[in-house]
Amino acid sequence: MSTPRRLMLENLRLDRRRFVQASGLAVLAGMATGSGQAVTDGGETTTQVDPGDAFDQIDRAAISVFARDVETGDVISSHDPQMPVPPASTTKLLTTAAAFDELGPDYRFETTVGVVGERRNDGVVESLGVVARGDPDMTEDDLRELAAAVADSGIRRVTDRLVVDVSAFDDGEYPPAWTLGDATSSYAPKSSAFVVNHNEVDVTASRDGDSCEFDVSLEPHWDGIDVDVDLECVDEDRFVTIGTSEHWRNTVEIGGRMIPDDVATASVPIGTPNEYAANVFANALEDEGVSVTPGGGAEPEIEISHESVDLAETVATHESRTLAEVAEGFNFWSYNMVGENIARTVAYEREGLGTWATWESYLDERLRNAGAETPRIRDGSGLSRHDLASAHDVVSMIEWGIDQEWGETFRESMAVAGEDGTVRNRLGDVDATIRAKSGSLTGVTCLAGVIEDGGEPVATYAVLAANLTGERAVGASPRVDDLVAMIAEAAT
Template sequence: MVRAVPEACWGSVEEDGMAISERDRLVLPLLLAIMLLVMPGTAMAAPGEFDLERGAWQSTRVDPAQEGDALSERLDRIFRSSRLAGAQIGVTVRDAETGEVLYARGDEARLVPGSTQKLLVAAAALETLGPDYRFQTTVLTDGEQRGEILAGDLYLKGTGDPTMLPRRYEELAAVLAGHGIRSVEGKLIADDTWFDDERLHPDWSWTDVSSSNAVEISALTVAPGQDLDIGTVIVEVRPGAEPGAPVDVALVPQTDYVTVENRAITTPGGTEESIAVERRRGTNVIVVSGRLPQDSDGTAEWVAVREPTGYAAAIFRDALARQGIAVQGETSFGTTPAGARVLAQLESPRLADIVIPFLKLGNNGIAEILVKTMGRERRGEGSWEAGLEIVEQYLASVGVNVATLRLRDGSGVSRLNLQTAGELTWLLFAVQREDWFPAFYEALPVAGPPDRMEGGTLSTRLRFTAAQGNLRAMSGTAPGVSTLSGYVTSEGGQRLVFTLLINNYMGEPPKSVEDAVAVALAEFRPSPGTRSRHR
């Protein structure tokens, strides 16, 4: 049973911005059509094996006594696909109960893992921090309250909570209003010193830093909606009143921390849509350009802000104003003094709940928050270097050969990360004995279910196959990188652990190859004489 995401944590779609439902609405008609054809949770087995060259299913009925060899032969055929010509491949399949290797090809090759890197971080965080770990965001003062006046500065101190939606800053402001405070004589000081001041990883491409794929990391940040895309603002673009008019642009949350430069125009219905939303490098100016037909439903883009600490302070300051509290001084950054008094504090949901959107949605920002948090909690240093050392220590403790890996960030955005299929598969085998494994397993995306907090990044894949509702895995996609790693139960009732890493392919990501492998494993019927296969 998949754990539900607590509404107290994520809120409702309406509460946190219509852009969330807008994004889901793009695929809703298709999902509804599919649901009419097949009851939820029911997998319709495909009639055999998918021929990657012909693009069709073909019969692959095999004598059960030959199933062990048939799996290896079937996987070999898949990997001979022309889609993989010149590509590098690493594959390992293990029996999840015994750890026996059932199939391996290039399993020692060091390859770029993409988002499967998040599996390492999730496992290390659940072990290091614990499933009950909670982040804290605190408001403090070094002054005294005299009636409705707070004579002193107000400090907003963060520890990296990725669940700090705008409404949660509103909750903090409401607590202060409940104390009877109506005016703060001093400044609003944002304290993000729980982490270091390295906002962007040096490996990340500058072309990514305005997108939600590579956000700036701070101990104080804002998530605009339920997906917890920290450090971003949602830019909603809709047609204007008539052709020739500027498009309508709205921000979620509404904030003056960023400035919109609207260069886009509305065009007659039926014309081509070409909208671009980009943040000008080194600034918080978001440029909207292009053309949007009048009959368009519009679009929404998640844009990373520059300096999320200031973003969080701006959202909190606005929340204070709505609660009738005026801050007389400016907003600045600083360190909370040792003797400061706590006025309000919020705790995040448990880490066991946070790993759900982290893994289900492949959330890059949460990955980096967890790395820096591990470093801070164990080494007193909220940095990538300290946090990744903790990750590596945990991997070594469960038998992963860390000499074969290179860990550069938590999300897998860095192209300098290296993993092997053999060691990643061993990790997935080893974590099954951990007390927190159920939380880890339930947080993995599931093939097929339309609910994004169940299916996640696999919600539209492997439908009408033996893998639907069965396979739980993390997928990764980047230019030249396509990966899939997780668990699947075979037709014979044998749980399998697998990793497939594909690098340096040409053209579109070979997701059809990954899906063919997943179906082959789901349809596998092991015989007593099944032999290991190592290539």
């Protein structure tokens, strides 16, 4: 354990003893009233952990803190608990709980392939249809398995086209208040009804030995992706960038300087994700001996339909992993697009169309029923700059979630600090088990989750720090960790 944190925790232990001795029966009176706070004889509210011990100049930023003992309801730490601030990716915990409530942890996303129009004979069909329902977990291997199932059904040729039904979602590929900078970043691929590889293409650029020749590979491959290479050959001072500057097109831009035997990789968001997944599937069909190039053309004939498509005959269906399994990866690694597809799927299952407005309305109702008082959440990931919630709001939803019949599954969707996911390098020196979801935006650093002792939840917490600038922004994560470590010490 680091020396500063050790000193902070030792001081906390002394403060706790003084607190108990000074408060006496007044602490028990506070528990009995159900106030969730310890009240001294003077009538002032006190908590066991002062956030100011971790955050100096705490009043110069927007910092909302709330932590509570789940058994007694006692407040362990609090600072502006009702102040709404951007919750960033801690929003994903709210999305997970709301989705578990509406869909159930065992929910599976389905993608169905079937015959559209006439089956001319056993091996020839007029059109092949795909009914896509927003599976955010679909991989190229999953599409290959679907293609193999189509081939196993005896189909060998499609005389008209491959038509993909994406009517489950409306045409809003981005939630409200995502920025243009988000749209070209690997952390923010578009949401779509038909998905492959999280709607990103994995790009590998390499230089062969001392020669000034470069090789570029794309996975999953699609000829519709334009690649622009502007690389120099150098012996030192390597610098390589891989990305895109046009969110509406399928482009990959590679630039910089490569040294001999150099390799660079990156994931780049796709501009037209429904078309990308459709073409990857069409390629898989061709590999399985199913022709989708009518008239012997070089390119498959593909239609993306925003109207529902009737399948005359179902040929194959792919079921995703359970929502619980998808949510674990979502929360561990903070996949933003996964959150948006989960949100829109909830909307689809409720109203028959996956819209942001339906999701926002449902989540707001669910949050307020759980005890939240100040939320405004407009997406599923927390990337929207319109999102606002207080630490009390986040804790209320977490507590409501862990109290449901699927509460253990909900807790297990949160990574263990010091071990897993985006928090694998944080809080590893704390004895308690801290389940956590991190969140960050420019000027925003957050952490929320559950503290466990012996495998059981003992406390919930949310630390949402915003309006951070300068040194306060650079040092925010360690300060958040110090505060959560003190909360864990007090709780266990």
